[in-house]
Amino acid sequence: MSRSLYKGPYVDEKLLKKIEGKKPQATGLIKTWARRSQISPEMVGFKFGVHNGRDFIEVLVAEEMVGHRLGEFSPSKKFVRHGGKMQKDIEMKKKESEIAAAKATKVADVKKK
Numbered sequence: 001m002s003r004s005l006y007k008g009p010y011v012d013e014k015l016l017k018k019i020e021g022k023k024p025q026a027t028g029l030i031k032t033w034a035r036r037s038q039i040s041p042e043m044v045g046f047k048f049g050v051h052n053g054r055d056f057i058e059v060l061v062a063e064e065m066v067g068h069r070l071g072e073f074s075p076s077k078k079f080v081r082h083g084g085k086m087q088k089d090i091e092m093k094k095k096e097s098e099i100a101a102a103k104a105t106k107v108a109d110v111k112k113k
Contacts, residue, residue, distance in 0.1 A: 009067070012037040019046055031056055035071030050074035 003010060012034035019030065024045030031049040044063055049056030050070045057074040065073070081087070 009038040011040050019043060037070050039065045039068055041066050052076040
């Protein structure tokens with residue numbers, strides 16, 4: 001659900017104070033817990049350490065990110081993978097076939113010489 005237009009975008013005031021009057025190259029990593037804060041044009045070029053619940057993920061703000069939220073670039077959940085035992089078997093067979101193909105090309109190269 002988007003924020004109503006008459007209120008304007010939500011940008012954390014503490015973040016704006018931290019970057020106010022500073023140059024992006026001179027400033028190091030700016031740590032923040034404000035994941036819900038929108039990225040404003042003044043933030044372009046700065047590096048933010050956005051907290052994901054466990055540690056800080058480094059986010060370098062680019063022009064394309066303006067209007068998005070800081071939390072979008074710092075995933076808080078780790079995707080393990082789908083599948084199970086059957087999926088592992090499929091991946092092992094694929095890996096074995098790649099190894100066999102690599103060995104075959106290596107043997108072919110040796111025979112050419």
